[in-house]
């Protein structure tokens with residue numbers, strides 16, 4: 001079988017199929033992690049523990065399974081994905097937000113099945129966001145990966161399982177999973193004549209600051225994620241209109257300024273890198289999984305949008321069930337038709 005696209009969705013699908021014994025060829029026209037998956041942020045973070053739906057329930061399973069998943073992939077490849085579940089801190093803006101955060105302590109206890117906590121804690125000196133109320137939300141579910149390294153770890157594991165990764169053009173054989181990111185959404189729209197989704201650009205930056213064992217921060221819409229290599233990534237912008245998909249500009253300067261305002265420890269640290277890429281957003285805003293309409297033997301794994309790194313492994317399991325075993329357990333909200 002063939003997987004087109006060596007981003008996190010394609011690689012996770014290829015890995016899921018290869019672990020079940022399939023002979024897999026991955027083809028990417030530009031390289032491993034050449035698209036959105038080659039980014040720098042890598043937050044694997046939950047939605048707030050309320051407004052429960054199929055997507056948030058599925059995301060919880062994906063987050064809970066991530067530790068064992070990445071340990072297994074890394075052990076096979078010998079490459080570190082940078083995974084660590086170190087939790088997340090968020091500032092609490094005012095009294096209203098404090099009551100809501102406390103109500104969520106109780107809802108998390110139920111919805112997260114005692115496997116992770118959402119707690120309201122006192123802000124302390126040192127690493128963490130400035131909080132106007134002196135209170136923080138600390139969740140123990142959030143984790144991080146280094147996106148590019150995680151893709152290379154998956155690629156190594158696929159090769160170890162006998163799979164092949166072709167950069168450039170290669171012949172398709174057998175069933176094909178199309179995991180070609182935002183370009184794939186455009187191709188699907190052109191093929192079906194219906195809007196399938198769009199690309200949403202994001203810009204992010206990397207600071208040279210070693211807080212590798214510290215929790216990530218989410219403040220004012222900005223993810224601030226310490227990584228194992230002694231850097232802290234911050235992101236991201238969200239742009240539906242853009243001329244250059246890989247250029248960084250003043251919009252990123254604003255994200256950097258907001259990150260420094262919330263985490264003053266970043267103030268003296270150098271900005272080592274600036275990065276931009278395009279997220280695939282399906283029209284439903286949920287992952288898009290299942291058969292390509294009207295093209296037997298062709299399947300779609302797409303629509304990761306802002307949480308694709310977190311969702312890809314669990315989505316890949318669903319698609320492997322369908323492609324290899326004909327077992328269709330894809331939630332309604334994730335079906336291709338939900339976006340067409």
Ligand SMILES: Cc1cc2nc3c(=O)[nH]c(=O)nc-3n(C[C@H](O)[C@H](O)[C@H](O)COP(=O)(O)OP(=O)(O)OC[C@H]3O[C@@H](n4cnc5c(N)ncnc54)[C@H](O)[C@@H]3O)c2cc1C
Pocket residue numbers: 004005006007008009010027028029030031032033034035036037038039040041042043044179180181182183184201202203204223235236237276277278279280301302303304305306307308309310311
């Ligand atoms: C700035 C930014 C920050 C983000 N932060 C996070 C985060 O913190 N947490 C999180 O979970 N998610 C995050 N995301 C989202 C996440 O990166 C994406 O959801 C995910 O990477 C999408 O993976 P993908 O494999 O579907 O697409 P991509 O990674 O874009 O991969 C598609 C691949 O297909 C290849 N391709 C395209 N067309 C063809 C073709 N015809 N033939 C062969 N190959 C082809 C491309 O070269 C590319 O390598 C972020 C995204 C951005 C841009």
